[in-house]
Amino acid sequence: MTDEVAQVRAFWQGxxxxxxxxxxxxxxxxxxxxxxxxxxxxxxxxxxxEWPIRYRGSHEERxxxxxxxxxxxxSALPYAHRPGIATYLNDWARSxxxxxxxxxxxxxxxxxxxxxxxxxxxxxxxxxxxxVHVQVGEFHLDAPxxxxxxxxxxxxxxxxxxxxxxxxxxxxxxxPDPLRRVLERFPGLTVVVAxxxxxxxxxxxxxxxxxxxxxLDTTMVFTDFFDAEAPYPRDxxxxxxxxxxxxxxxxxxxxxxYPYPHQLEGLERLGLGEDWLRAVCWGNGTRLFG
Ligand SMILES: [Zn+2]
Numbered sequence: 001m002t003d004e005v006a007q008v009r010a011f012w013q014g015x016x017x018x019x020x021x022x023x024x025x026x027x028x029x030x031x032x033x034x035x036x037x038x039x040x041x042x043x044x045x046x047x048x049x050e051w052p053i054r055y056r057g058s059h060e061e062r063x064x065x066x067x068x069x070x071x072x073x074x075s076a077l078p079y080a081h082r083p084g085i086a087t088y089l090n091d092w093a094r095s096x097x098x099x100x101x102x103x104x105x106x107x108x109x110x111x112x113x114x115x116x117x118x119x120x121x122x123x124x125x126x127x128x129x130x131x132v133h134v135q136v137g138e139f140h141l142d143a144p145x146x147x148x149x150x151x152x153x154x155x156x157x158x159x160x161x162x163x164x165x166x167x168x169x170x171x172x173x174x175x176p177d178p179l180r181r182v183l184e185r186f187p188g189l190t191v192v193v194a195x196x197x198x199x200x201x202x203x204x205x206x207x208x209x210x211x212x213x214x215x216l217d218t219t220m221v222f223t224d225f226f227d228a229e230a231p232y233p234r235d236x237x238x239x240x241x242x243x244x245x246x247x248x249x250x251x252x253x254x255x256x257x258y259p260y261p262h263q264l265e266g267l268e269r270l271g272l273g274e275d276w277l278r279a280v281c282w283g284n285g286t287r288l289f290g
Contacts, residue, residue: 002068004069004259004260004261005068005069007261007264008020008069008070008071008260008261008264009069009070011261011264011268012070012281012282015274015277015278015281015282016278017278017281017282018072018282019070019071019072019073019282020069020070020071020072020073020249020281020282021071021072021073021074021248021249021281021282021284021285021286021289022066022071022073022074022075022249022250022251022253022285023074023075023104023129023161023192023217023248023249023250023285023288023289024075024077024161024194024217024219024248024249024250024251024252025066025071025074025075025076025077025250025251025252025253025254026075026076026077026078026252026253026254026255027059027062027076027077027078027093027096027100027103028076028078028089028092029088029089029092030059032078032089036255037053037056037255040052040053040255041053045169046135046136046168046169047168047169048168048169049168049229050257051257052257053254053255053256053257054254054256054257054258054259055253055254055255055256055260056254057254059096062253062254063100063103066102066253067102069260071102071253072102073102073103073104073285073286073289074102074103074104074253075103075104075106075129075131075161076093076096076097076103076104076106077106077108077129077131077161078090078092078093078106078107078108078131079108079131079132079133079136079137079163080108080109080110080132080137081133081136081137081138082110082137083110083111083112084110084112085110086107086108086109086110086112086115086118087114087118089107089108090107090108090118090122093105093106093107094107094127097128104128104129104289105126105127105128105129106127106128106129106130106131107119107122107127107129107130107131108130108131108132109130109132109146109149110132110137110139111139111140111143111145111146112145113145115145115146115148115149116145116148116149116152119149119152119153120148120152123152123153123156123158127158128158128159128289129158129159129160129161129289130153130158130159130160130161131160131161131162131163131194132160132161132162132163133163133194134162134163134164134173134174134178135163135166135169135170135171135173135174136163137173138171138172138173139173140173140178141162141164141173141178141179141181141182142178142181142182142185150182150185150186150189151186153186153189153190154186154188154189157188157190157213158190159190159191159192159215159288159289160189160190160191160192161192161194161217161250162179162191162192162193162194163194163195164176164178164179164193164194164197164204165193165194165195165196165197165198165199165200165204166198166199166200167195167198167199167226167229167230168229175200175203176197176200176203176204176207179191179193179204179207180203180207183207183210183211183214187211187212188212188213189211189213189214190213190214190215190288191207191211191213191214191215192215192216192217192248192250193207193208193214193215193216193217194217194219194250195217195219195220195221195226195250196216196217196218196219196221196232196247197216198220198221198226198230198232199229199230201221201232201233201236202233202236204216205236205239205240205243208243208246209239209243214246215246215247215248215284215288216243216246216247216248217247217248217249217250218247218248218249218250218263218266218267218280219250219251219252219263220250220251220252220256220263221266222263222266222267222269222270223258223262223263223266224258224262224266225256225257225258237270237272240270240272241272241273241276244275244276244279244280245279245284245287246284247276247279247280247284248280248284248285248288249263249267249280249281249282249285251263264281267280267281
């Protein structure tokens with residue numbers, strides 16, 4: 001057993017958990033995955049800093065690694081960076097989830113005329129989670145083409161992970177305002193705010209407090225890597241304790257520049273207690289996704 005595996009297993013065993021539920025993991029078609037790695041390697045304009053990705057194995061190797069770590073449930077979270085590709089990504093993610101039983105059946109959409117139809121079909125077929133990324137996709141969450149999509153997701157209760165915060169590099173589409181406008185119109189949506197909304201932590205925390213089905217994922221937050229550029233304001237921590245039921249473990253595996261256990265270490269050193277860690281790392285995910 002590697003040190004990394006031993007460290008992660010000791011973490012969840014010490015809490016008396018059966019394993020981890022990581023709501024923010026990426027698996028993409030191989031050709032797309034390689035392009036994502038290349039973007040990070042170049043530290044391109046949407047990345048903004050050195051970001052040496054640590055996990056670059058094949059799909060099989062990465063699934064095996066998650067299993068070794070004891071990550072018993074995880075997502076695949078494809079996201080579309082332009083129109084016309086969501087269906088390709090969604091077909092791939094559907095077959096991936098069929099082959100990997102721990103993986104949530106994940107999908108994405110883009111503001112395009114076909115979106116209401118393909119989202120409606122996925123929801124009817126039983127898709128388990130959506131992901132959109134407005135920083136990469138460069139669209140407004142409240143684009144009119146998405147009105148029917150939000151209505152469908154609100155009615156079905158299907159969770160959607162939204163990268164809406166302005167990290168790592170903000171643009172005209174990021175920030176809390178577009179999501180706030182969507183929630184004002186669709187207050188029953190089940191939204192998981194990726195990266196706790198970094199760097200607009202306070203604004204997205206307020207949305208999670210205000211809307212019954214709005215959650216926050218921990219992805220990369222509380223790590224040394226994020227603390228260096230967008231540290232979580234310590235004065236908000238008491239409110240995260242109150243929101244214990246609405247914080248979900250996310251890691252961004254494999255697109256991370258540090259070992260997987262460092263995310264857990266970041267959570268542990270907050271000192272918010274074992275109950276909080278149990279809820280975040282397992283209980284909340286199982287309750288949300290069944
Ligand atoms: Zn991600």
